[in-house]
Amino acid sequence: MTALSRALQRRTLKWLEKRIPASQRFALDLKSVFIFPSLFGWGFIVVCGSLFILGTNYQNNLMLLLCYFLLSLMLITLFVSYQNFAKLHVRALPVTPVYAGNHASLTLQCQQPGKPKLSDGLFTVTWWQQADGITCELAEHNGHLTLPYFTTNRGLYPLPRVTLSNEYPLGLFRCWTHLDFNQTLVVYPTPIPCKIAFQEEGHDEGSNTTEQAGHDDFFALRSYIPGEPVHRVAWKHVAKGGDWVSKEFSQQQAKMGYLSLPATDDLETALSKLAFQVITLSEQRIAFGLKLGRQTIEPDSGDNHKHRCLTALARYAPVGAIA
Amino acid sequence: MTAPRLPIAGHRASLILAMLFFIVSLSLYSPLQIWVLILSGCAALVRVALYLGWYNHAPSSRTVNLLALLCGVTLAWFSLDLGLLLSMINLLVMACSLKLMLMTRKKDFLQMFASSLFLIGCGFIFSQSMSATAFYLAMQVGLLVALASLFSPGMPLLRQLRKLGVMSLQALPIAIVLFLILPQLPPLWKMPTAKSATTGLSDTVTPGDIASLSQSDELAFNATFESALPAAQDRYWRAITMEHFDGKSWSVSDTRREIRAQYKLFGQEFTPQTTGPFYDYQVIAEATGKSWLYGIDVAVAHTQASRDYIWQSSDYQLIASQPLMSKRAYRLRSFPRTPLNQTLLNMDTRLNLQLPGSGNPATREWAAELRKQYPDDRAFIRQVMNFFVEQEFRYTLNPDPMPLNPVDTFLFDRQAGFCTHYASAMAYVLRLAGIPARLVTGYHGGEELKDNVLSVRQYDAHAWIEAMLGEQGWVRFDPTSIVSPARVSFGLQQALEESGESLSESPFSGLYSLPMMDSLRLFMANADYLWSRWVLGFDAASRENLLERILGEITLWRLTVFFLSVVAGIALILALYFLPRWQANDTTTHRKLVNRAEKVLVRHTGMARNARSLREYEKALAPHMPNEATVALHQIISGFETLEYAPGRRAHSVSDEMKTALKTLRRSLSGKDGAAASKARRG
Known part of the structure; x- marks a missing residue:
């Protein structure tokens, strides 16, 4: 049964791939919008049917008129519902990497510049085939919808299709679409605090390790970049009503060296520890490189370098394990 | 799908629905038992209390179940006297009242809506006068507003009303066409009827009694x-x-x-x-x-x-x-x-x-x-x-x-x-x-x-x-x-x-003799007659007459063509409602104004814009135009830039300024100076 439904899902996804190809932005149209009477819509039809029977049996023209009016209204609703939904222009903002166990969030911008009119009604946004999602009106958040994605393991995850649905204006019809925003989420290993196993350049391998005490010099405040560790936010500043800012630290060190993956059975823990070291060293502005199996990242420092290293950790697969 | 819970306090849709349900039950006072009416009043009161936040929880289902049992037994007791139809209507109102107290989920709300809709339909069993129809129509609109509030809670009530009004007006012609042409079936089965107060002639005549x-x-x-x-x-x-x-x-x-x-x-x-x-x-x-x-x-x-x-x-x-x-x-x-x-x-x-x-x-x-x-x-x-x-x-x-x-x-x-x-x-x-x-x-x-x-x-x-x-x-x-x-x-x-x-010996008999009152009475009687004849009395024979008047002799072929053309007509109505708006939105006022200005400039100066930006075009034109026109053009272009790239609250006044500037531009170019300029250009 599950095999059958899985095969069915694969077929559906393939069909969707053809019908609504992946893209960063979508302008909805006849091809990408699905519309069908909701459960309540069918119920509404049943009520109209009962009114028709009642009106016929009592030969009551007003009941019949009421019945026809409701049916015509439903017909009108079909178009209003579609029009409202097809007004939508959706663009996905780039998704920021997270550490495993945290939740990533995909932010959709549902407003086309130059067109101030937003679609009305409650929107439900879920991941493909997931029951739980968020429900809100576009006007509440200036056309921004943020959908959380929960992660458990490190790795590279192509984000599944996002299902957007709306039942405006009377809930008789459900308009929905499944959009693939072509986004890949990088989930870094969860950092596990440990000692820094830092091999300085020029020294023999494994001979010398430097211990880095956690005492940092406060350097400056700069505006918060989404995705940064929360513990670096200057909460005192935020609490006073200011913008979100991060504390920046400096370490007057100019050491150079490599982090490398130790030979161990517990690969995941080792990677997590490495992640912690990468973060710590970056915070201390120490230039470092990373040796992961066959891959080597040359020593460097800065945010970009940190993310490069963490991404390498996220996607690392031991040579034997791939097969 | 799990049924989402509704917010309780301050939930506008629930309150509107509860109030409308109560008013509709009030209008059914004659078929309803007094205790059922009181029950529906209580239910409405519970909703008001919940809305205002006096209570935070709907009554527990155990309480309501107990109440339901009580009511059910009472209704069963009375149903012997009531007959089937009245029992059913009482039952419907009773069940709705109890449901209203318990309404916490979206599903409950939708069920309540459908039941209220049906209740309005039942209202027409008992009264079909013009005023009753107007009343139930208002109730209908109210119910739809409640429903719309559920699906777009953030929209202001007035805007909702306006949108629903537009939709209802759009639906009305289609409903009337359906009513006029769909064949009316004979009763499918015999429906239960109510015993109720009788008027008019009576079963027995006792001449010795007084004349009433x-x-x-x-x-x-x-x-x-x-x-x-x-x-x-x-x-x-x-x-x-x-x-x-x-x-x-x-x-x-x-x-x-x-x-x-x-x-x-x-x-x-x-x-x-x-x-x-x-x-x-x-x-x-x-x-x-x-x-x-x-x-x-x-x-x-x-x-x-x-x-x-x-x-x-x-x-x-x-x-x-x-x-x-x-x-x-x-x-x-x-x-x-x-x-x-x-x-x-x-x-x-x-x-x-x-x-x-x-x-x-x-x-x-x-x-x-x-x-x-x-x-x-x-x-x-x-x-x-x-x-x-x-x-x-x-x-x-x-x-x-x-x-x-x-x-x-x-x-x-x-x-x-x-x-x-x-x-x-x-x-x-x-x-x-x-x-x-x-x-x-x-x-x-x-x-x-x-x-x-x-x-x-x-x-x-x-x-x-x-x-x-x-x-x-x-x-x-x-x-x-x-x-x-x-x-x-x-x-x-x-x-x-x-x-x-x-x-008549009523105190108003003198009033009726006034000519104005008399004509008013006649007008009302006429309106009532027309209503009865054309709405209530419209039956299969009237429909046949109507078809005959439209088609002449009724043949199967003509009938088929007629029905197909009606379907096409409805499609046309829908296209009329919805098609133009898919395109009209593209050209906003300020873009139209710039296009118009461009046409004016091309006509008078002979210089086409081609692929140049507006600013470049302005620069190229400036030497060939009178000063006044240059200023006006500048105003139009900066207005356009404001509205296109940084629209703000002043959008209206900016586009108004653009309109005046366009007028100035046209006037100055079509004047002597403009003509001279264009001549110079061509020479």
Whole structure:
């Protein structure tokens, strides 16, 4: 049964791939919008049917008129519902990497510049085939919808299709679409605090390790970049009503060296520890490189370098394990 | 899908729904039990309390279940008296009230909405007047607003109303087209009906009682004739035949009821053989709560729908398949020359010679004596009629009560009364003389609302007799017409004026005599008539007429084409509603203005913009234009940039400025300077 439904899902996804190809932005149209009477819509039809029977049996023209009016209204609703939904222009903002166990969030911008009119009604946004999602009106958040994605393991995850649905204006019809925003989420290993196993350049391998005490010099405040560790936010500043800012630290060190993956059975823990070291060293502005199996990242420092290293950790697969 | 919970406090949609439900139940006060009404009031109160945040939790389902059990038992107890229809409506309102208290989920809300919608439909069983329709229409709109609030809670109420209004207006023409052309089916099965208060004629007639019926000016029915109206003195609307007399009251004979029941049991119906001239008409009867219908002389149902609805009894009485709970239209064909001699005359004779055992001794004596003198039936009847004239009987609506031996008292003592006194006395005398006779009640006359429309009111109620004269069968005699010819020729009002009485003694009677009030009354009557005729009375026959008027002769091919074109028409309506908006939005005002400015510039300077940006174009143009035009163009371009890239609150005033600048540009370019500039350019 599950095999059958899985095969069915694969077929559906393939069909969707053809019908609504992946893209960063979508302008909805006849091809990408699905519309069908909701459960309540069918119920509404049943009520109209009962009114028709009642009106016929009592030969009551007003009941019949009421019945026809409701049916015509439903017909009108079909178009209003579609029009409202097809007004939508959706663009996905780039998704920021997270550490495993945290939740990533995909932010959709549902407003086309130059067109101030937003679609009305409650929107439900879920991941493909997931029951739980968020429900809100576009006007509440200036056309921004943020959908959380929960992660458990490190790795590279192509984000599944996002299902957007709306039942405006009377809930008789459900308009929905499944959009693939072509986004890949990088989930870094969860950092596990440990000692820094830092091999300085020029020294023999494994001979010398430097211990880095956690005492940092406060350097400056700069505006918060989404995705940064929360513990670096200057909460005192935020609490006073200011913008979100991060504390920046400096370490007057100019050491150079490599982090490398130790030979161990517990690969995941080792990677997590490495992640912690990468973060710590970056915070201390120490230039470092990373040796992961066959891959080597040359020593460097800065945010970009940190993310490069963490991404390498996220996607690392031991040579034997791939097969 | 899990059913999402609704917010409780401050949830607008729930509150609107609760209020509307309560108002709709209030409007159904007559079919509803008082405790059910109170229950719905309580439910509405619970919602108000929840909305205002007095309570944070809806009542627990255990409490409500207990209440439901209690209510269910009570309703079951009362349902024996109520009958099926009223029980069902009470049950629906009761269940909705309980659900309303428990309403916490979206699913509950939608169920409540559907039930309320159905309740509105049920409301039309009990009232179909114009005002009721307007009221239920408002309720309908309110319900839709509540529903829309559920699906777009953030939208302001006014905007919601406007959007719904637009949608409803769009839906209305389609609904009307559907109503006009979709065939109306005959009733699929017999529906339960309600017992309720009855108005109009009554089952029994007791001439000794005071007259109350004639005082009412309520409408009994409207009749629309397809040809000229019958003459005033021929408008005898038969309703009930009464064949049992107990000395005081006339009533429908039990034997007659049994005969009808047997006929119905065997699925038979009396169908009179009709001969002679005829005329067709549609009657729109007001609700009476009873099942008798009105027809002139020998009347048969004219259309299939009416045939299904009307059952003819062997005393030529028309009986509806269910009591008239609301206005009801039916079509008849009357044959004024057809004799009423096709029924089992033996049976009728036996039934209509029935006499009370005792009472009215003077009448008995007098009748026996008179019969000796006039053994011929016709001569005897003529003599009885003469008696009323010779003795100078008086027509009055306020006769003295005659509790003992009423016929004696009336004939020999008071000698004043109204139609039932005369009819009752005469029928009794004829029976005493061995002539089968029965009392017929119904209406006589009617006010001409229009050329071919009669409007018959309760004060037109009348009673007359039918006597059986051998082969001729039942023949109508109206003793009242002998005593007060005006009653029959000109109606009650005239008859009363002659006898110095007035119709109604209400304090408003003076008001009605004002000309403005009278015309208002006439207007209302007319509006009500039109409403009844075209909305309530629109039936299969009207639909056929309409189709015939549109198509000429109805053939299958024409009908197919017609229906297809209706479908195409509806599609066209929809396209009209929705298509243009998909494109019109693209060109906003400021873009249009720039395009217009460009056209003006090209015409006057001969320089096309090509692929240049607006600023470059402006620079290129500047040397060839008068100063004024350059300034105006600059204003237009900066306005465009503002609106295109940084629209703000001042959008309106900016586009207004652009419009003025465009005007200036046009004026300055088309002036002398502009012409010179363009000449210079070409030269």
